[in-house]
Amino acid sequence: MSHARSAALLSLLALLALTGCGPVNAGSSRAEELRDRFEAEPDVVEVSVNGDNPLPFAGSVRGWVTAEAGISDTRLCELVHAVAEFQSSRDVTWEVVLETGPWGVAVSDERSVNDERCARLAELRAEPSLTGATLTGELTAAAVEADADPVEAFDEAAALLGAEGAIAVIGVPVEGTFRPSDEIAFEPGWRFSVWSEEDGGRPEEAIAAYDAVAGIVPVESADLAPGSASLVIPSFSEYERAELAVAPLRSTSLEVSISSLDVAVLAEPSADVLSLAEQLSEHPSVGSLRIGSDHVSVLVTSTDAVPAVESTLASLPEAAAVTVDFAADDGLWTLYGTAEERAARLPLVEAAVGTGVVESVLASARLEVAPSVDSDQALAALGGALSTSVPDGTEVQLMGGDIGFRFTAAHPLDEVETFRDGDPGAFVDAWNGD
Numbered sequence: 317m318s319h320a321r322s323a324a325l326l327s328l329l330a331l332l333a334l335t336g337c338g339p340v341n342a343g344s345s346r347a348e349e350l351r352d353r354f355e356a357e358p359d360v361v362e363v364s365v366n367g368d369n370p371l372p373f374a375g376s377v378r379g380w381v382t383a384e385a386g387i388s389d390t391r392l393c394e395l396v397h398a399v400a401e402f403q404s405s406r407d408v409t410w411e412v413v414l415e416t417g418p419w420g421v422a423v424s425d426e427r428s429v430n431d432e433r434c435a436r437l438a439e440l441r442a443e444p445s446l447t448g449a450t451l452t453g454e455l456t457a458a459a460v461e462a463d464a465d466p467v468e469a470f471d472e473a474a475a476l477l478g479a480e481g482a483i484a485v486i487g488v489p490v491e492g493t494f495r496p497s498d499e500i501a502f503e504p505g506w507r508f509s510v511w512s513e514e515d516g517g518r519p520e521e522a523i524a525a526y527d528a529v530a531g532i533v534p535v536e537s538a539d540l541a542p543g544s545a546s547l548v549i550p551s552f553s554e555y556e557r558a559e560l561a562v563a564p565l566r567s568t569s570l571e572v573s574i575s576s577l578d579v580a581v582l583a584e585p586s587a588d589v590l591s592l593a594e595q596l597s598e599h600p601s602v603g604s605l606r607i608g609s610d611h612v613s614v615l616v617t618s619t620d621a622v623p624a625v626e627s628t629l630a631s632l633p634e635a636a637a638v639t640v641d642f643a644a645d646d647g648l649w650t651l652y653g654t655a656e657e658r659a660a661r662l663p664l665v666e667a668a669v670g671t672g673v674v675e676s677v678l679a680s681a682r683l684e685v686a687p688s689v690d691s692d693q694a695l696a697a698l699g700g701a702l703s704t705s706v707p708d709g710t711e712v713q714l715m716g717g718d719i720g721f722r723f724t725a726a727h728p729l730d731e732v733e734t735f736r737d738g739d740p741g742a743f744v745d746a747w748n749g750d
């Protein structure tokens with residue numbers, strides 16, 4: 317046996333010894349074992365975990381074990397210890413939270429730590445000002461009523477939590493979800509979130525930005541963290557006032573973003589974009605806007621709203637200096653190009669959407685259609701509708717499921733380039749009227 321092969325064999329034997337000859341895909345295997353063990357456990361209603369397998373025989377498991385809402389503190393702690401015992405006998409990295417309603421505990425490998433967390437969570441469950449809390453090794457997060465003042469709620473909750481590390485205080489509506497993680501992220505349904513410094517201290521710069529805006533206009537939602545403040549105000553008509561209020565606070569250490577309920581500001585807008593957005597935000601056919609430094613995305617409920625907005629755009633000189641696109645507010649379609657190009661492409665979008673068998677449509681230099689149904693009937697519907705709408709010379713692509721083909725529109729259509737296994741025959745036949 318060669319020296320190289322001997323070394324490789326020794327390395328493999330060493331790896332097997334270290335892993336105890338466990339499963340190759342350790343993370344996913346252990347996740348499945350956890351589900352099998354606890355889905356049948358009394359008082360457990362769901363086990364939602366995922367396994368990762370970065371290396372053979374090594375892995376990690378992350379997720380939640382969800383118990384019945386309202387179980388006793390004693391029963392909650394019993395389940396925590398049961399999960400911990402299960403984890404201790406399986407050599408992967410575990411990040412599992414046991415939760416009951418909006419209350420949760422990250423399960424530790426150490427029994428004493430679990431006892432401390434269970435006792436602390438029991439105290440917090442008894443606090444009337446809190447509606448939820450999750451205790452992990454890195455973060456203590458608390459949920460409060462959504463209509464509370466973010467800064468006051470943070471200060472009050474911080475005093476109650478008494479955590480030595482980072483904390484987060486989150487305003488969650490009754491119907492909202494509360495599953496905070498160590499990664500700072502504002503979740504849909506939260507009205508506000510305030511994330512502390514690593515030592516639990518207030519994010520003072522972000523709070524100052526919030527106070528500056530809240531002093532002149534109501535703040536609908538806020539995400540405050542060390543180094544950043546994201547604020548949403550009711551109306552875009554107050555945007556410039558809000559921006560002026562925070563201008564003195566902006567620095568290299570604080571990023572501030574302000575949007576309104578109907579206008580999402582993705583980057584600092586130019587004067588032309590700002591003027592255009594102010595006028596379009598009041599348009600009855602506009603659902604909402606997304607604006608950047610030099611572009612405006614107009615979200616509408618249907619293609620029927622596009623012509624009325626286009627008519628307004630034609631009367632506004634600012635529109636000539638701004639890139640404008642349209643999109644369905646449900647994400648079904650997007651329309652790009654100059655005003656003339658959008659006018660020519662809108663019928664193509666309408667034809668594709670009108671079939672009722674599309675998941676998405678993107679009309680730009682190329683028409684891209686994603687069928688929602690992978691069948692000959694759907695392809696035939698699309699072929700017939702697009703054939704009468706798409707001008708010769710237009711680049712077209714259909715992709716979804718097993719379907720994947722592209723072509724340059726022509727009548728008749730003789731050449732189609734396929735790049736997936738699905739057969740485009742039904743589409744081509746309908747396009748050609750066969």
